[in-house]
Amino acid sequence: GAGVSQSPRYKVAKRGQDVALRCDPISGHVSLFWYQQALGQGPEFLTYFQNEAQLDKSGLPSDRFFAERPEGSVSTLKIQRTQQEDSAVYLCASSPMLGRSGEAFFGQGTRLTVV
């Protein structure tokens, strides 16, 4: 497809379960971002990749969160030992640009519910 693709679209996890969320960015896009969006809030920055390099992971809320992009294309966000407060929509975005400008294109997100 032409856009950013995320899977699964919906995920229900039992508390304590590990989950993996996948992002397929637009082909050729250098920059990739992960965001967490709670209901009624704006997207909160989690992490940023430039190709395979994770340049900023300052937004990851705890060491239970881990993101990778080993070949500079597909990215996975992994959450270990999920907690109820992890329930949110996880958005992935990609951009063809390096640095200071350029549009970020978002996927439709993965809605994670931890029960």
Added chain:
Amino acid sequence: RKEVEQDPGPFNVPEGATVAFNCTYSNSASQSFFWYRQDCRKEPKLLMSVYSSGNEDGRFTAQLNRASQYISLLIRDSKLSDSATYLCVVNMGMDSSYKLIFGSGTRLLVRP
């Protein structure tokens, strides 16, 4: 204090009205600024970039005041289809890094 702050609204206006949203940001070194639009249960989409000299795209005008660290979005002749949440976005990355920080969004409801 949040890095990017917006009035959450909602702003409830009649069709044809002019409405303005404001946003403040904390990092004076920020270099690029955007307004995104997000419809209910959809992903954010770029509405427009914000340039230092101000810029206009049809009914939408964006302005930047670096001295006050303030960004605005003006919508003229509001349409029903403008109803959405408007997100102020600031790139707070350093050098070649890219750290788009979103405000919490301002909700707009345009009524017939």
